[in-house]
Amino acid sequence: TTTDKKDKLTDGQAEVRTVLEDFTKCSHSHLWKLMMSFYDRKGPDSWSQGIVPHFITCNTYIAKSYAQILHGFIRDCYRPNSKIKLVDTEPLYIIELGAGSGKFSYFMLKALEEMQDVCDFPFSNMKFIMTDFTEANFKFWQNHSALKRYFESGHLDAGIFNAVTDTSITLWKSGVVLRQGSCVNPIIIVANYLFDTLYHDIFQVDGGVLKEGLVSVGSKHPEEPDPLHPDIIGRLDNQYKYIPIDTSYYSDEEGDEKHLQRILNWNLQYFQNSTNGASILVPIGAIRALRHLGTFSNNRALVISGDKGNNNPEQFSGLMDPHIAVHGSFSLMVNYHAIGAWFTSRGGFALHNPQEEASLKVSTFMLTPEYFFEGPDEVAPDMYLGSSLPQLDKSRYQHFPHLLRAFTDFVDQFGPNDFFVLQKSLKEDLANPASSHGGVHSEAQRLGSRCVLQVPGHAAGSDSHMWSEAAQRPVQRHPATVGQLLHPGHRQGHRLRDRQVLLRHSRLRVGPQVLQGVHCRSRGAPCDFPQSGIVLLQPGAARISSAPLQEGLEHECGV
Numbered sequence: 001t002t003t004d005k006k007d008k009l010t011d012g013q014a015e016v017r018t019v020l021e022d023f024t025k026c027s028h029s030h031l032w033k034l035m036m037s038f039y040d041r042k043g044p045d046s047w048s049q050g051i052v053p054h055f056i057t058c059n060t061y062i063a064k065s066y067a068q069i070l071h072g073f074i075r076d077c078y079r080p081n082s083k084i085k086l087v088d089t090e091p092l093y094i095i096e097l098g099a100g101s102g103k104f105s106y107f108m109l110k111a112l113e114e115m116q117d118v119c120d121f122p123f124s125n126m127k128f129i130m131t132d133f134t135e136a137n138f139k140f141w142q143n144h145s146a147l148k149r150y151f152e153s154g155h156l157d158a159g160i161f162n163a164v165t166d167t168s169i170t171l172w173k174s175g176v177v178l179r180q181g182s183c184v185n186p187i188i189i190v191a192n193y194l195f196d197t198l199y200h201d202i203f204q205v206d207g208g209v210l211k212e213g214l215v216s217v218g219s220k221h222p223e224e225p226d227p228l229h230p231d232i233i234g235r236l237d238n239q240y241k242y243i244p245i246d247t248s249y250y251s252d253e254e255g256d257e258k259h260l261q262r263i264l265n266w267n268l269q270y271f272q273n274s275t276n277g278a279s280i281l282v283p284i285g286a287i288r289a290l291r292h293l294g295t296f297s298n299n300r301a302l303v304i305s306g307d308k309g310n311n312n313p314e315q316f317s318g319l320m321d322p323h324i325a326v327h328g329s330f331s332l333m334v335n336y337h338a339i340g341a342w343f344t345s346r347g348g349f350a351l352h353n354p355q356e357e358a359s360l361k362v363s364t365f366m367l368t369p370e371y372f373f374e375g376p377d378e379v380a381p382d383m384y385l386g387s388s389l390p391q392l393d394k395s396r397y398q399h400f401p402h403l404l405r406a407f408t409d410f411v412d413q414f415g416p417n418d419f420f421v422l423q424k425s426l427k428e429d430l431a432n433p434a435s436s437h438g439g440v441h442s443e444a445q446r447l448g449s450r451c452v453l454q455v456p457g458h459a460a461g462s463d464s465h466m467w468s469e470a471a472q473r474p475v476q477r478h479p480a481t482v483g484q485l486l487h488p489g490h491r492q493g494h495r496l497r498d499r500q501v502l503l504r505h506s507r508l509r510v511g512p513q514v515l516q517g518v519h520c521r522s523r524g525a526p527c528d529f530p531q532s533g534i535v536l537l538q539p540g541a542a543r544i545s546s547a548p549l550q551e552g553l554e555h556e557c558g559v
Contacts, residue, residue, distance in 0.1 A: 016222040017237050023214040026322075027199035027284050030217040030227070031238075031330075035197055038230040038329045040134050055420070056360050057192035057306055058100075062416035063107030066304050069364055070094070070112070070188055071119055072406030073302050076399075078120045083372065083399050084300060090184040091127045093296075097163045097289065098194035099130035102141045108190070109150055127154070129178070131161035131169060142172070163191075163289035164198055178296050186300035189293055191286070195339070196307050196331035198285025202322055203264070204242050205271040205278040210264060211242040212249065213322070233330050240321045250284075256291060259345040260284075262384045263338050269385055270313055277319040281335045287342050294367050299346070301367040302403075306416060309334030309361045311352040336363045340393070345384055347372045349396040351407045353415060360417040364407050366400070373399070 021030040056062075077086045086092065094112075099105050109128045116123035128150070130141055141147055141158050150156035151173055159169040159178075168179035176182075202213025220235040247264040250257050263282060271278035294301050308325075310316070310333060324330050340350030340363065347370040352363050371379075373396045383392050397404055 015220075018219040018221055018224045019216060020219060020224065020227050020232070021217045023216045023239075023241055026202045026213060026215050029215050031215070031324075032199055032285075033228060034217075034230065034233055035329060036133070037228040038233060040136070041230055056416070058103040058107070059416075059419070059423075060107050060111070061419040062192075062306065063104060064111045065362075065410040065416055066108055066190060067111035067115060068410045069304055069403065069406045070302070071115060072402040072404070073188075073400065074119060074121045075402040079402075084186055084368075086121055086186075087184050088122055088125065091125050092121055092185045092188065093127050093129055093178065093183055094188040094190065095129045095131060095169070095178075095293065096190040096192075097131055097161070098191065098197075099132050099141070099158075100137060100193075102130055102137075102144060102147060104190075104192060105130045105141075105156070106146055106150075109156060113155075123155070128156050129169065129171065130156070130158040131163070133160060133162040135160065138172075163194065164285045167292050167295070180295040181298060183297040185297065186302060187293065187297045189290065189301055189303040189305075191289075191303070191305040191307075193307055193331075195283050195286040195305060195334045196309065197329065198283060198289065200322070200332050201282045201284050202240070203267070203280045203282060204319055205268055205274065205280070206242070206319055207277070208272045209244050210247060210268050212245045213240050213242050215240055230329075233326055233328070236324065236326070236330070238321075238324070253288075254291065256287070256342075259342055260287070262345045263341045266341055266385055266389065267313070267316075267338075271317075274317065276317050278313075278316045279318060279320050279322070280316050280338075281322060281332055282338050283334055286334070286339060290339075290342075290367065299367055299369045303343075303365040303367065304362070305336075305339075305365070306360050306362040307334045307336075308359060309336050311336040311340065311361060311363060312354075312356065313337050334361070336361055339363070340365065341384070341389060343367060344389055344392055344396075346370060349393040351393075351397060351404065351411075353411050353417075355412075355415075355417065358417040359420060362411045362416055364403070364411070366397070366403075 074086065076082055077084050094108075096105050096108075105128060112119070112126060112128075113123060132138060138158060138160050142151075147156060151158075154174070157171040157173045157176075159171050161169045168177055170177050202215065204211045204213060216239045218237040218239065219232050220237045221232075224232060247261050247268060248257075249264060250260040253260060260282070267278065267280050290301075290303065308331065316335075322332055324332060336350075336352060340352060343350050343365040346367060348366040348368045350363060350365050353361060355361075379392070382388060
């Protein structure tokens with residue numbers, strides 16, 4: 001490390017900055033060593049102590065949503081004219097990258113177990129694989145009582161796996177080694193809150209010129225005797241500079257060079273005439289991980305990923321340095337558009353949730369061998385540019401109607417981010433009754449004494465005991481009155497308005513009853529909120545009180 005002085009003066013003296021690394025390519029920078037050091041040293045405490053946020057990706061609703069997407073894919077594989085076939089007698093590996101505390105793994109495996117009577121593929125041959133790069137997390141899973149049953153039955157296994165660099169996974173219980181060509185069936189890859197912490201490269205399109213962003217990693221402290229200490233993340237002081245490059249930037253990517261060049265070509269063409277320019281992150285770490293895993297099954301994989309990020313390129317407009325969010329560790333916004341373009345260039349397709357300003361963006365991708373859907377002469381080079389790219393996706397995902405339906409129902413219409421926003425808002429409103437709206441609140445409070453939203457698997461209060469309590473007591477009271485759900489003045493109105501499906505939980509508990517599939521939709525038009533009134537969910541009924549409904553609104557309730 002070295003020390004330099006900034007030009008900026010504070011109280012007549014120059015600020016001191018410790019230089020941990022001079023300007024270098026972002027994906028090669030010291031940032032990622034700090035990242036790995038944080039998780040390696042903190043281990044499961046990263047989640048148990050609330051250092052890293054995780055409820056949004058570790059609850060029963062997101063787990064059931066992902067299980068439904070997988071179920072849709074399986075149904076498509078059993079169609080007579082399916083482009084991808086499954087072999088019942090061979091394992092179907094579901095590999096979770098960065099499993100962390102293991103909470104999501106437990107919930108999704110339990111959801112798949114509950115669906116086994118309606119799933120075409122035998123649950124006995126589903127193998128859920130938890131992976132992470134830290135020994136501490138691995139040992140935590142091995143000793144967790146809630147996971148023991150699944151480990152012993154063979155439905156669950158685990159392995160240490162560095163998603164960016166490793167090319168095989170040795171499974172702890174079975175001893176099986178997953179490597180290139182080892183899987184007969186396509187693999188299922190799940191990655192939540194992971195891609196935002198893997199290597200990224202920085203680019204800008206400035207005045208029609210593509211530029212690479214180089215980063216110098218530094219600290220605000222005058223000295224850093226341990227350059228890998230995780231606390232440095234909280235005092236990062238990085239500097240950036242940008243140099244012109246061409247789109248053949250990636251030259252050593254194991255055959256992926258042309259696909260990465262297509263991503264850069266797409267962005268250069270899209271922003272070439274922009275007066276504002278563009279700032280673009282390429283999640284090269286995520287792409288490398290997906291490339292390595294794809295070789296296990298001869299480039300046949302279904303990928304489901306939830307993270308904070310963007311899939312609309314308009315979000316990249318403007319020239320700015322990348323924002324690094326610090327939350328104990330750190331993360332960057334995931335460019336899901338670039339990841340989707342990589343899948344499409346490789347021969348597959350992407351399904352993106354169009355919801356903007358979401359805390360969690362969920363996308364689903366299909367990896368296939370190149371020219372799986374079309375012949376080499378059927379895809380012209382310009383089909384990977386501009387508006388042709390989503391059209392290419394559409395022509396391919398039409399071969400998977402059940403997958404598309406499941407993604408629409410459980411991500412687009414009411415997805416994991418909607419559930420998180422709803423849960424958070426209801427919890428906040430109950431904790432701050434003065435912020436509610438007059439008579440509506442009083443009615444909701446009256447309801448609150450006997451009508452409480454219960455989210456299976458989520459314990460009320462803090463998460464200080466990790467997820468063991470939630471795992472062993474699957475239904476806990478969540479302190480939120482449902483009566484406040486759809487009040488038009490409620491802060492969540494703008495997020496849930498004009499949604500085709502307002503509620504579609506696989507299991508909501510109201511008092512002693514279980515509401516199955518409660519939802520609200522319109523015929524051929526967006527479903528809008530009532531002009532006034534609230535939705536009251538009560539045992540045995542769901543109704544709109546004092547609410548003039550939009551014409552054509554249809555209510556469907558099942559209890």
